[in-house]
Amino acid sequence: MRFLIKEGKLIPKLDSSDDETTFSISNLPEIPQLSTNPFFEYNPELQKMLAGKQLLIDELPFTIDEIQAHYENGYLVYRKGIQKQENRPHGSSGVTEKHTNLPRICVRCGTSDESWFGEFPCARCGERDIYCPKCLMMGRVSECTPLVCWVGPESDFPVVDRPLEWAGSLSEGQQVASQRVLDAVKTTSELLVWAVAGAGKTEVLFAGINEALTSGKRVCLATPRTDVVLELTPRLKKAFPQTKIASLYGGSEERHEFTQLTIATTHQLLRFYKAFDVMIVDEVDAFPYSIDETLQYAVQQSRKLDSSLIYLTATPSKQWQKECRLGKRKYVTIPARYHRHPLPVPKLEWSGNWEKMLTKGKLPANIIKWIETRQASRRQALLFAPKIASMEKILPILRKMDPLIESVHAEDPDRKEKVMKLRNKEIPILLSTTILERGVTFPNIDVAVIGSEDRIFTESALVQIAGRAGRSADFPTGEVVFFHYGKTEAMLSARKQIEMMNKEGIKKGLIDV
Amino acid sequence: MLCHEEIEPEISWRSFLGKDQAPKICTECKDSFAPITGEKCEICGRPFDFLEEEYRIGNICMDCKRWEENEEWSGSLDKNRSLYRYTDFTKEVIARFKFRGDYVFADIFTEDIKTVLQAFQYDYIVPIPLSDERLYERGFNQSEALIKAAGYTPTHLLTRIHSEKQSKKSRDERIQIEQVFKMAEGVEIECKTILLFDDIYTTGSTLRHAAKVLKQNGASKVMSLTLAR
Ligand SMILES: [Zn+2]
Numbered sequence: 001m002r003f004l005i006k007e008g009k010l011i012p013k014l015d016s017s018d019d020e021t022t023f024s025i026s027n028l029p030e031i032p033q034l035s036t037n038p039f040f041e042y043n044p045e046l047q048k049m050l051a052g053k054q055l056l057i058d059e060l061p062f063t064i065d066e067i068q069a070h071y072e073n074g075y076l077v078y079r080k081g082i083q084k085q086e087n088r089p090h091g092s093s094g095v096t097e098k099h100t101n102l103p104r105i106c107v108r109c110g111t112s113d114e115s116w117f118g119e120f121p122c123a124r125c126g127e128r129d130i131y132c133p134k135c136l137m138m139g140r141v142s143e144c145t146p147l148v149c150w151v152g153p154e155s156d157f158p159v160v161d162r163p164l165e166w167a168g169s170l171s172e173g174q175q176v177a178s179q180r181v182l183d184a185v186k187t188t189s190e191l192l193v194w195a196v197a198g199a200g201k202t203e204v205l206f207a208g209i210n211e212a213l214t215s216g217k218r219v220c221l222a223t224p225r226t227d228v229v230l231e232l233t234p235r236l237k238k239a240f241p242q243t244k245i246a247s248l249y250g251g252s253e254e255r256h257e258f259t260q261l262t263i264a265t266t267h268q269l270l271r272f273y274k275a276f277d278v279m280i281v282d283e284v285d286a287f288p289y290s291i292d293e294t295l296q297y298a299v300q301q302s303r304k305l306d307s308s309l310i311y312l313t314a315t316p317s318k319q320w321q322k323e324c325r326l327g328k329r330k331y332v333t334i335p336a337r338y339h340r341h342p343l344p345v346p347k348l349e350w351s352g353n354w355e356k357m358l359t360k361g362k363l364p365a366n367i368i369k370w371i372e373t374r375q376a377s378r379r380q381a382l383l384f385a386p387k388i389a390s391m392e393k394i395l396p397i398l399r400k401m402d403p404l405i406e407s408v409h410a411e412d413p414d415r416k417e418k419v420m421k422l423r424n425k426e427i428p429i430l431l432s433t434t435i436l437e438r439g440v441t442f443p444n445i446d447v448a449v450i451g452s453e454d455r456i457f458t459e460s461a462l463v464q465i466a467g468r469a470g471r472s473a474d475f476p477t478g479e480v481v482f483f484h485y486g487k488t489e490a491m492l493s494a495r496k497q498i499e500m501m502n503k504e505g506i507k508k509g510l511i512d513v
Numbered sequence: 514m515l516c517h518e519e520i521e522p523e524i525s526w527r528s529f530l531g532k533d534q535a536p537k538i539c540t541e542c543k544d545s546f547a548p549i550t551g552e553k554c555e556i557c558g559r560p561f562d563f564l565e566e567e568y569r570i571g572n573i574c575m576d577c578k579r580w581e582e583n584e585e586w587s588g589s590l591d592k593n594r595s596l597y598r599y600t601d602f603t604k605e606v607i608a609r610f611k612f613r614g615d616y617v618f619a620d621i622f623t624e625d626i627k628t629v630l631q632a633f634q635y636d637y638i639v640p641i642p643l644s645d646e647r648l649y650e651r652g653f654n655q656s657e658a659l660i661k662a663a664g665y666t667p668t669h670l671l672t673r674i675h676s677e678k679q680s681k682k683s684r685d686e687r688i689q690i691e692q693v694f695k696m697a698e699g700v701e702i703e704c705k706t707i708l709l710f711d712d713i714y715t716t717g718s719t720l721r722h723a724a725k726v727l728k729q730n731g732a733s734k735v736m737s738l739t740l741a742r
């Protein structure tokens with residue numbers, strides 16, 4: 001769309017047929033912001049939908065006239081969807097020249113790498129527009145697209161005395177972390193919670209969330225994976241039954257709810273803008289968050305400038321671990337599991353050139369032996385392979401040993417079913433790509449990795465994989481083996497990390513020896 | 514093989530195409546488009562392989578036979594050809610391009626469109642127009658984008674008749690003179706061959722409406738090409 005500037009105001013023009021000089025929003029040197037008219041009767045529905053958000057006009061079920069009235073009375077602002085990072089005034093018009101080589105940034109998702117952008121002849125503004133394909137699924141942001149944000153008064157949340165209704169108890173390790181989270185909420189500061197797989201990290205958040213809700217703060221629990229949103233939502237609804245909770249992921253319906261507590265995929269955060277007083281990011285190490293700057297950007301721009309930021313992870317990156325050691329990052333560890341048993345430490349076993357053997361339809365003898373041992377003792381196992389291609393070669397070999405053995409990968413339509421079957425003990429051994437490295441838990445299994453030298457098995461992936469074993473209090477032990485064709489740094493670091501956590505757990509008296 | 518990595522659904526399409534502005538499609542994905550081959554209906558290009566025997570009448574399909582038996586529509590559209598079958602995969606790619614508005618997706622089809630256009634003899638290639646509301650909503654006309662991406666110049670011979678005006682008329686009136694398109698002014702098409710272009714052939718009704726207007730205005734032959742059907 002195009003805008004007209006009249007009496008210091010932007011006026012949207014839906015058709016470009018007029019004689020008046022109109023502009024695409026990205027070409028304006030600055031966008032006039034208007035002072036708030038206290039007598040204006042704003043629409044509370046629009047307020048609910050837009051407070052703490054950045055939405056496209058197309059996403060708002062209100063007429064352009066009503067939206068514009070809120071702008072003219074200082075209740076909302078138009079921001080550039082695509083911003084030229086340096087705005088050099090051009091000529092006497094003060095309007096910047098289009099298609100110079102100024103670097104651009106998509107203001108919604110933060111993409112600035114030019115190779116991502118696309119270009120098209122835009123019927124809305126009549127110019128050739130740059131648009132952002134990266135966040136396209138949330139509606140196209142192009143150079144003439146304004147992002148609409150609320151700047152009027154925010155509505156308060158209903159006060160609840162004791163939002164937390166949870167009767168469970170915390171382990172010693174959890175208690176320490178819980179107190180630190182509470183402090184981070186009270187002092188609006190940053191904290192990393194480094195909790196081993198099976199430590200029970202969700203419960204550690206309850207006191208902090210309770211504190212935030214009681215003091216009228218808006219809280220977001222974000223995670224890169226939809227699975228986690230779906231898993232956390234009922235747990236939090238149960239713990240905070242009086243609080244309105246929005247659960248947002250690709251395809252969810254609750255997009256426009258105004259709630260005090262939001263559980264969302266990090267991707268959904270792109271619709272928020274300076275919304276949250278407390279931002280909690282779960283599984284910071286999980287793909288694709290750790291490799292995707294967009295999602296970092298989403299976390300930063302969706303929280304208020306003055307807000308708490310709490311990260312949860314079982315395996316922080318090398319960089320973060322270093323920052324923790326050097327005292328540059330505030331953190332707390334939960335080095336032991338809830339059941340007070342140490343984490344199973346992975347064994348590293350050389351298995352030779354397993355890929356070459358696979359081409360001959362064979363598996364290394366020690367891997368075969370490992371499987372036979374599971375069969376003899378009737379223990380279930382998860383077996384990880386680096387690629388779908390190698391998995392397809394391994395499966396027939398295993399099926400000769402037991403026809404009930406199954407394999408699963410990311411795009412397997414029966415993925416959920418197979419996981420369920422393993423849980424019901426209908427499958428003795430499940431062969432998997434890295435998709436089952438986290439989240440999914442089975443009470444009593446052994447774990448092995450074939451080809452653990454592959455670069456897909458990063459330190460954090462291997463720690464997560466090892467974390468699948470020994471999860472339940474009834475079966476706190478389990479065997480973890482990395483079968484490899486050459487030890488990698490990731491393998492050694494993963495083992496070291498696990499040993500270090502066990503040591504710390506023992507030292508702090510959180511593990512029974 | 515970027516397309517087979519596990520990624521959040523929102524970003525997987527771009528990864529599938531690679532990061533370059535002009536999307537490069539990997540052979541595996543390219544093979545996922547099901548090209549229409551083998552015997553087909555002489556008029557609408559429907560592949561007989563996927564049709565029950567009783568819906569085939571000689572060299573044409575049952576639908577086309579019905580159109581041709583109708584005095585009003587007989588001979589309006591001379592021939593349609595479509596590149597791919599409208600499979601779930603094609604549907605998804607077209608949706609990303611047309612509804613989500615990822616314009617650069619048009620480039621995916623460039624090669625195939627170029628190849629098939631060589632088989633057509635025509636004077637003008639004409640995209641099916643969108644209504645003003647649709648055009649604003651999408652920001653571009655998908656058919657026009659496809660023609661341009663393939664390096665051809667579209668001619669705008671048709672405009673859409675405003676649909677709101679239509680709904681005000683009585684039902685009888687509408688059935689009688691249901692007109693979707695009218696001729697744009699200024700181009701002479703007497704004795705010309707026109708190639709219509711649309712993204713999808715569904716019932717063939719849109720294309721026949723367009724073809725009829727063109728024939729009424731003197732076109733000697735009207736054919737059409739769609740991406741999918
Ligand atoms: Zn973007």
Ligand SMILES: [Zn+2]
Nearest residue numbers: 122125129144
């Ligand atoms: Zn535009």
Ligand SMILES: [Zn+2]
Nearest residue numbers: 516539541542
């Ligand atoms: Zn592909």
Ligand SMILES: [Zn+2]
Nearest residue numbers: 554557574577
């Ligand atoms: Zn036919």
